[in-house]
């Protein structure tokens with residue numbers, strides 16, 4: 144029988160910065176789906192890649208002093224880059240597309256021309272805002288406070304020649320697609336699209352730019368580059384060989400079974416993408432699934448906010464499978480979820496260490512201890528005691544499949560963990576350690592108890608394989624499941640494991656995480672990397688306004704010696720100085736520098752003060768003058784140093 148085909152894609156990522164855990168989320172979900180379909184016996188094509196054109200990349204490259212291609216090459220192929228990350232996360236993509244690949248570029252040029260020749264792309268004028276000094280076009284929404292986002296100067300209305308796609312022509316068909324088919328899921332996203340974009344009226348879409356050059360050139364009109372989303376969306380078909388000779392899988396795999404995409408790009412995939420496919424007279428993908436975001440402290444992670452979570456760091460600390468598992472176990476795929484180190488550690492300790500890890504290690508070690516690793520074939524069932532667990536094992540695959548087909552990863556895992564919980568309870572109910580006291584009488588019964596536990600583990604581990612491939616294989620090794628007992632067919636019903644199975648004791652698969660220690664360590668690392676991301680040294684810009692010499696000379700700067708220095712009561716900022724200013728009378732100055740100095744460090748020092756400022760009261764105490772200090776910001780932290788003079792300088796010496 145011919146195998147069923149399954150084509151799944153992730154979005155292709157912008158290599159403008161290193162990827163974070165939010166990006167990893169979608170790719171891990173798609174990988175799990177691809178592995179699940181392979182387990183079911185499908186012929187799977189799983190595509191991911193990078194979306195490498197556009198102004199943002201051009202700008203970033205310029206900032207870094209390299210060409211755009213060198214810039215993206217480094218983030219895609221370099222150390223800790225996109226490819227490295229997918230390798231680390233055990234992503235089993237069959238293909239990886241880069242939109243800078245020649246075959247893709249040539250195919251997009253042909254696609255653009257086809258839509259142009261058909262009349263669905265036409266030349267018009269794009270109205271926008273122009274910043275003359277920067278020679279840049281901006282849309283209204285790109286402006287910052289109505290000014291150029293780059294230089295902050297005034298912008299003016301301007302027009303640019305551009306190509307447009309007749310999106311408006313497809314509005315009715317798109318609305319029908321969204322409202323009357325299952326094209327877009329979860330369903331809640333359909334209303335969002337229809338109400339926010341379709342009902343207000345779809346306008347034609349500007350699909351070429353002339354204000355920058357890092358894009359696919361429109362080959363019949365030099366100077367124009369193809370809008371990055373047109374370039375990017377067609378990756379799903381060029382990577383199969385559409386209008387190119389690089390691959391030959393278009394007939395076999397198109398239309399895609401599902402595109403996984405984050406919620407903010409649902410609009411592109413559910414309105415623009417199908418409209419362009421309609422224009423090209425190509426079949427539409429069967430489904431677009433818009434997943435939620437991983438939030439940090441309630442907000443979307445973003446490099447510019449400095450609140451990204453580094454997947455390399457987490458994988459190194461907790462292991463790749465623990466991280467993969469956490470992402471799909473903790474958050475419902477269609478909704479947003481709040482990431483925290485606490486919930487990651489909690490999931491590892493509760494689900495993996497306590498429930499699954501303990502079940503594996505207890506079961507395998509009991510089979511070792513009571514039966515020298517091999518169960519006897521002579522076993523005694525207890526219909527009443529075994530019924531519930533046996534029934535749950537037999538029904539698990541069906542329940543799991545029902546959830547997985549809906550991309551409900553969290554629920555699929557819940558079904559597995561119901562069986563794992565039940566098996567743990569089954570150990571307590573049957574108390575193997577009591578049975579083992581009289582092996583002659585209870586041996587066959589004890590053997591069946593062990594068998595049922597191994598079978599629960601086998602079926603669970605096979606169905607966990609798409610989520611935690613390496614660890615599931617280790618579980619199956621430990622419980623002695625041969626290759627043919629790891630298949631989809633072998634877990635359709637209870638009982639495929641041979642009765643005289645031999646277990647192989649192995650490492651503890653999920654050691655408990657010391658939450659307090661790990662959290663402190665992660666906090667430290669996060670703090671350090673936040674600081675490292677900030678400019679090392681920030682100095683106040685110099686004042687441009689000039690001060691005339693006479694005014695300057697009016698400021699009376701003097702050397703002062705610290706006779707006494709104490710903290711001001713009830714203030715955590717102020718230090719009170721008693722100073723020798725050379726007049727023979729003590730001078731008192733208060734200064735808000737308690738954060739930077741201990742009072743005793745300053746006694747005896749020679750400092751610089753301005754002494755002719757009008758005296759003022761601070762916390763009820765008089766301050767006559769001001770001590771001069773130097774301030775700067777280092778890694779985001781304000782630093783202050785009092786100006787200290789050579790102790791040779793006598794108190795009261797005038798500075799000029």
Ligand code: ME8
Nearest residue numbers: 154155156157165166194375376404405436437444
């Ligand atoms: O959008 N939580 O690329 P991209 C969950 N190049 N998902 C997140 C996330 C988070 N915190 N942050 C980002 C693009 N993502 C385009 C795609 S496809 C033809 C072109 C997801 O690198 C985001 O929702 O900005 C998106 O689906 C994906 O990462 C890629 O984002």
